[in-house]
Each structure stands twice: as structure tokens, then as C-alpha cells.
Amino acid sequence: MIKTLLACAALCASAAVSAQPPGTVADWAAMPAHTWADPAHMMLLDATRAGSRLVAVGEHGVVVLSDDDGRTWRQARRVPVSATLSAVTFTDGQHGWAVGQWGVILATVDGGETWQKQRMDISVDQPLFSVLFTSGKDGIAVGLWSLMLATHDGGKTWAKVTVPKPPGASRADRNLYHLFADPKGTLYIDSEQGRVLKSTDSGANWSWLATGGKGTLWSGVAMPNGRVVVGGLLGSLFQSDDGGRTWIALDTGTKSSITDLVANGSGLIGVGLDGFVLKRRMNDMVFQVSQRDDRAPLTAALVGAGGKLVTFSQDGVLVAP
Numbered sequence: 001m002i003k004t005l006l007a008c009a010a011l012c013a014s015a016a017v018s019a020q021p022p023g024t025v026a027d028w029a030a031m032p033a034h035t036w037a038d039p040a041h042m043m044l045l046d047a048t049r050a051g052s053r054l055v056a057v058g059e060h061g062v063v064v065l066s067d068d069d070g071r072t073w074r075q076a077r078r079v080p081v082s083a084t085l086s087a088v089t090f091t092d093g094q095h096g097w098a099v100g101q102w103g104v105i106l107a108t109v110d111g112g113e114t115w116q117k118q119r120m121d122i123s124v125d126q127p128l129f130s131v132l133f134t135s136g137k138d139g140i141a142v143g144l145w146s147l148m149l150a151t152h153d154g155g156k157t158w159a160k161v162t163v164p165k166p167p168g169a170s171r172a173d174r175n176l177y178h179l180f181a182d183p184k185g186t187l188y189i190d191s192e193q194g195r196v197l198k199s200t201d202s203g204a205n206w207s208w209l210a211t212g213g214k215g216t217l218w219s220g221v222a223m224p225n226g227r228v229v230v231g232g233l234l235g236s237l238f239q240s241d242d243g244g245r246t247w248i249a250l251d252t253g254t255k256s257s258i259t260d261l262v263a264n265g266s267g268l269i270g271v272g273l274d275g276f277v278l279k280r281r282m283n284d285m286v287f288q289v290s291q292r293d294d295r296a297p298l299t300a301a302l303v304g305a306g307g308k309l310v311t312f313s314q315d316g317v318l319v320a321p
Contacts, residue, residue, distance in 0.1 A: 026122035033061030033079035040073035041316035047300045051093025055112045057085035070310040078114040099128035118155040130179040142176035182222035190217035211238040211247040221261040231258035260300045271298035
């Protein structure tokens, strides 16, 4: 739950900054993002590519952009909220969406330079943790207490989706942490108690999968060959080669919780707490594990054009050791 905890910490910290205007935390979160002196070293919780551009989001509504593969960063020109942003996705180099605290959903049509608010509910802080668009029109956002929203018009309207109860549960109240798709368009969502949600019909219907684990899963990715890997608490990592029907537990050699998983052409990369990075080539079963000397808690990672890993943390963009 590290991204959730970091996001909450960022929101609490925002209430204490001297520049905060009178009013509630929700009032402050609904105000346009401040221009920061060093935005690339603020807490960043997620990152993605918008064409050749890198885009990262985080505390106080900060959005940072890099057009040189992560060497330099600048803040987006306009973000309409100061709420912490926890996830970001793009369908091409121009069109993207970000989600976060107070159920906020933002959209951009210019590669992240400027953003517009599509949704925000300051009556209840039910944050969104992940967002994915399968086309320019069709998107899903998920978050706290099984909150799931769907759009079929590019985000002009968002409607709540009823999530099925997990087996043995009296209600659907699991936190939904990370949404991703495999090459065939099957959707997966990491959740709690070692369970994953799956949809084969673009999110119209969902079923629960049991990985065999009991801990929270915060990250997941589908490899180019369709293999699905999910990870989370205490270095737990599970792999399925049959669409989630069966899973095997992988030995990562670490007890540090995994916060993000990335697939590239050569294999799998994971990052997590205590500054650890794990790598595995496509057909290997053994992981190479390294750790940053500063043990900075890593929240997200991207693979640069030259294969260099760009990592993000509570201290912003981190240079690879």
C-alpha cells in the first residue's frame, strides 16, 4: 500500500505548507497546482511515455515532463488541481489522463503541457489509484473500496461500475491498485489478499483470480508473450502463463515490497521499497537484485530509449547509481 501511504502523506503535508489558503484540505486540493522551484524532486508516484516524452505525476498536482529521455525535466504549464496524482496513462503522444486524490480525473490533449479536469468529488476522499484507456474513447479508472469508473466518450462522462464481491466476502470493498492489459486486450487489476480481477470483455464483466498469495498486490504487467506477472507485499511475485487460471510463486530473493513492474524487449524489471531493483531476462528464472545505497523507496520506473532505467520516488526523479 506504499503508493497509497505516500499519496496520503503528500496530502497531509500539503495542509501544512505556508502557502495554503484558508479552507479545508479539499478546498486546497481543488485549487490549481502551484509552480514549484524544483518539481522533479517532489514526490512522484507514477510515470509513463507520451510518444517520445516522459510524463510523471505526484504530490500537490505536480506533473513533470522530459523530452530528452529523463535527463532534464520541467513542470507542466497548467494543472487545474493541487490534489495528489497517483497514476497517469497515454494512448498516443498527445492524449492522456491522470487520476488521484478526491477521485480526480484529468485529461490532456497536448502531451501533458496543459490539463483539464473531468471529474473530482470533494465530498468524500475516495482516491483513484490507476487508470487505463484501451482506445481514445474507452477508459477505466479504479481505486479505494472497489471504486471503478468507466467512460466511452474520452472522459466527458464517467459512470460507476459494479464490482463483484470477492469469493467469501459479504461485499465488494477491496482496494483496486493497478490496472493493466495483456496483448490480447484482457484486463487485469491488482488487489488485496493475493487476488486479481480479470475481464475479457473490455471491462463489462469481471471475475476474481486467486494467485495463492495472501498479501496486497500493488503492481502488475503483461509480457509481450502474454505472460502475466503481479507483485506486492514483502517481495511477493506471481506468474501466470495461462491467463490467470494457474499461478506460480517466484523467488525474488528479497523481502522488500514491489511497487512497480515494467516489461521490455529483454525481460522484466521491478522496483520497490528500500531502493531495490530486480531484473530477469525473458527466459530466465533467476532474478538479479540490486539496491541503491540511499535505500530510497522507489514508486515507479521507465526504461529509456537507450535501455537506461529511469526511476521515481518520494524524492522525485532519481539518477541510476
